[in-house]
Amino acid sequence: MRIAVVSDENKGLNSTVATRFARAKYIVIVDVDKEWNIKDVRVKDNSAVAGGSGAGVKIVQSLNELGVDVAVGPSFGPNATVALNEVGIKAVTAPPGITIKEVIKIVKEQLTI
């Protein structure tokens, strides 16, 4: 499963969740296997920040192209919520400031209930 977490830091697994979803600086892509072991981590620039408006839709577009299954952010704007629904990416909220490792635990809890 592929999980995308928005962050303002480029520190791999030590990056923390940003305070914004679509206007965060980076997208951290984490691949986990069926036992929730982390297999791969990549950090991508979030191109959605460059635009004046429509950032919510733009970031979902790039997440969709990256083949993401779960998107993690502090909160999701109205347009981002609709776009995530349309492409079938699950949205999971996580408090800003926590690290990717903790995020994976939250996603695991949310999805296994």
Next chain:
Amino acid sequence: MLEIVVASGKGGVGKSTVSSSFLYYLRKKGREVTAIDADVEAPNLHLIFGVSRWEIIREYKEGWTAKIDYGRCDNCGICRNECPFRAITFDGSKHIIDEVICEGCLTCSLVCPQRAIFRVRTVEGVLRGGKTKYGFPISGAKLRVGRPNSGKLVTEVKSLAKELGGKNSIYVVDAPAGIGCSVVSALAGSNGVVLVVEPTKASFADAKRMHKLAKHFMLPSALIINKADINPEFTEEILNYVRKENIFYLGSIPYDDAVPISMAEMKPVLEFAPESEVSKALRNISKLFEKEVIDGWHQWFREYRPKKPEPYVPLIIKPEQSKVKR
């Protein structure tokens, strides 16, 4: 760090008066505060605090505009004919691109046989930061005529404020009117919303939409009725909504000429007319705001946050399926 957004949906109902009162009151109590004027289309928070000199002025660039390299241009006129926005005119000796009309689509560059057209970033306005004479920082922006406020700009105004205010400050955001992109950006990353309503149908209808947006972000709301005495029966209707929707009621403010006069004097009304009825009301509201929203934030958040997510689904218009067989 706490970030509270003062919003209303409708314009002109008292967002800046309320946010400036909060800032002035909290500052007088010796607290660290920072003002964020997110209403960059009509910035006026700095005027209330009498700020006339900015320490930081940064160019804000966002969109693109086409530019002609006159060394290469041979005035063939193809660009002028192809421009979908009719932004290119010929003045008899050279082709001119009207920057206000140009959307930066670069059709002109694509069709130009001389490859004489390239694109440059347009300067939409300036970001600015400074200090009020009360000793707290303020950030804002000023746009050029014809350039729109955007989510990106509000994000940058907020991050400039955080550079100036630091980690321990209380941030009060004076939100733009409406519930569009820039307001969404004002709410994202904040910790709560103060709704300002006046007892008119228009203001109430817009405030309800604003509250829906706050609920979308799972944020708690507080509410202030401004100019409450101009329509007392309607005030009751707003209070019913406050109870039904589990909003924290901060109080009401009477109509008072002291407000516009203090604005003309470039002073917060609490300083200009401290004994006026409006100042008494604003002091009480600010006191309650400090106690319950700032100091009692955790409690307030738990009590007034929506119990379950209520997404605000925008209108989706899907193109009709094409019936033409290919």
